[in-house]
Amino acid sequence: MPSKKRATPISLQPLDALFGTNEETNNGICEIEIGSLHPFPNHPFQVKDDKKMEELSESITQYGVLVPGIVRLRESGGYELVAGHRRKRACELAGLEKMPVIIKDLTDDEATVIMVDSNIQREELLISEKAFAYKMKYEALKRQGKRSDLTSCQVGKKLAAEEVSQNTGDSSRQILRYIHLTELIAELLELADEKKLPFNTAVEVSYLRSEEQQILLQYMSNHNMVPSMKQAKELKQIAKEQMLTYSEIDQICMNESTEKVQVQIPAKKLKQYFPESYSKAQMEEVIFMLLASWAEKQ
16 A cells, blocks of 8 residues: 655745745834834924933943834835834944834824824923924824714814823913914024023914014014014904004014113012122112123123
């Protein structure tokens, strides 16, 4: 009786080989080529090669990436970074070819919420970074929370703002103020980032049309000035009724600048810096001498 032939075992290729991926998986964490990691579209947080980045790169060189990034597959190939943009840059500076990540199946809105939440607690965020990050999360939550029984858009607006405000330290009202700053032209938003344009004043100015903001910027440059909160509110009020012109901006800003300025300093505060024996005249002399010295340096 002829012996049965043993079936030749079929050599099955691993899925990674079939689909062209190059991952090393360990407990759900994959090592992905740095070149396959792409930034999140319109990522609002800056990735700077500063001192903190240098420290992060040194830490990764010594200890590795302690917290994996979060990514999702891109339709065009590779992976989209949801969380871990600074870690990726630090890995590049450290000379690493791969970075540990967790691959998640996320919708656009889910990815946006995670991206914002993973960065918003960072210290020293710019006003513009928070403004655009809040806006992205706010719009994502509004899309996720659409309900047919909400007849007022204001209701949905308030609910989304309240959810964005959770764990941020900012109220829902403040969230909406930040979001409105995204209406500022780039030059004015940069002034807000640099603390040259106060936050509250910047919010009022953000209600002006782009063309009006350009005219205001030109006026500020010509006169080396920044509008006060009072002036910004007046400009906003006029802009509701008509298009602002250079002459109208000049009229509002010049009126306030020519007002009499009075500064009162409580005696209790002044006495902290002067000997008890000093008279009022002696204190005034020292104050004006210091002011003159300060003015020379400006």
